[in-house]
Amino acid sequence: MQHERIENHNSLKLVATLTSGKSRLDFVREVMKMDGGENVLDCIQCGLCAGSCPTRFAMDYSPMQILKMVQLGMRKEVLSSTTIWACATCHTCATRCPRAVNITNLMMSLRNIAMKENFIDKRKTEAKFHKSFFEVVGKYGRLHEQTLMLKILKKTDLTNLLHNAGLGGRLLRKRRLKIRPDKIKHAIELEKMLEKTSEENS
Numbered sequence: 001m002q003h004e005r006i007e008n009h010n011s012l013k014l015v016a017t018l019t020s021g022k023s024r025l026d027f028v029r030e031v032m033k034m035d036g037g038e039n040v041l042d043c044i045q046c047g048l049c050a051g052s053c054p055t056r057f058a059m060d061y062s063p064m065q066i067l068k069m070v071q072l073g074m075r076k077e078v079l080s081s082t083t084i085w086a087c088a089t090c091h092t093c094a095t096r097c098p099r100a101v102n103i104t105n106l107m108m109s110l111r112n113i114a115m116k117e118n119f120i121d122k123r124k125t126e127a128k129f130h131k132s133f134f135e136v137v138g139k140y141g142r143l144h145e146q147t148l149m150l151k152i153l154k155k156t157d158l159t160n161l162l163h164n165a166g167l168g169g170r171l172l173r174k175r176r177l178k179i180r181p182d183k184i185k186h187a188i189e190l191e192k193m194l195e196k197t198s199e200e201n202s
Contacts, residue, residue, distance in 0.1 A: 024073025036105030
């Protein structure tokens with residue numbers, strides 16, 4: 001344990017020499033306190049995460065590049081990237097990482113910061129979906145597609161609303177959708193747990 005702490009301290013010193021300005025080092029420290037960011041300085045840039053990622057084609061930077069950018073304290077570039085939103089949370093990268101960096105959880109944590117600090121001008125749709133998804137799951141304990149759609153659809157876009165209403169009608173006839181959402185048995189406990197998690201991360 002002591003060896004790990006010394007190694008971590010030396011890594012931080014290295015970041016400090018490679019980056020200019022206090023804010024960059026502050027970002028590294030902030031990420032290391034996040035869920036998924038604990039081992040971010042252990043990344044050896046082997047490329048397994050980038051090579052394994054099924055949504056790499058939709059990203060401006062690969063997961064490996066994002067980890068390096070975090071190590072260099074490139075806050076603005078990381079939080080405004082498409083990568084954190086394109087992540088499919090499939091956990092392939094985290095499973096294969098030889099240094100046990102939980103990249104999937106880190107991407108989720110970075111999304112939360114991007115929303116809090118308004119780095120979402122170009123990513124409004126993804127940010128709205130992300131927020132709405134967790135609101136629905138937090139309320140019912142599971143996803144209810146109709147509630148999610150009502151939250152993310154533009155109420156002024158009549159063409160889109162009619163299209164989705166028609167699709168919803170067909171799914172209802174085939175009994176693929178439920179009109180009323182089902183709640184899990186311990187929904188209140190889940191809601192309290194999510195609130196506590198939000199307080200700890202704020």
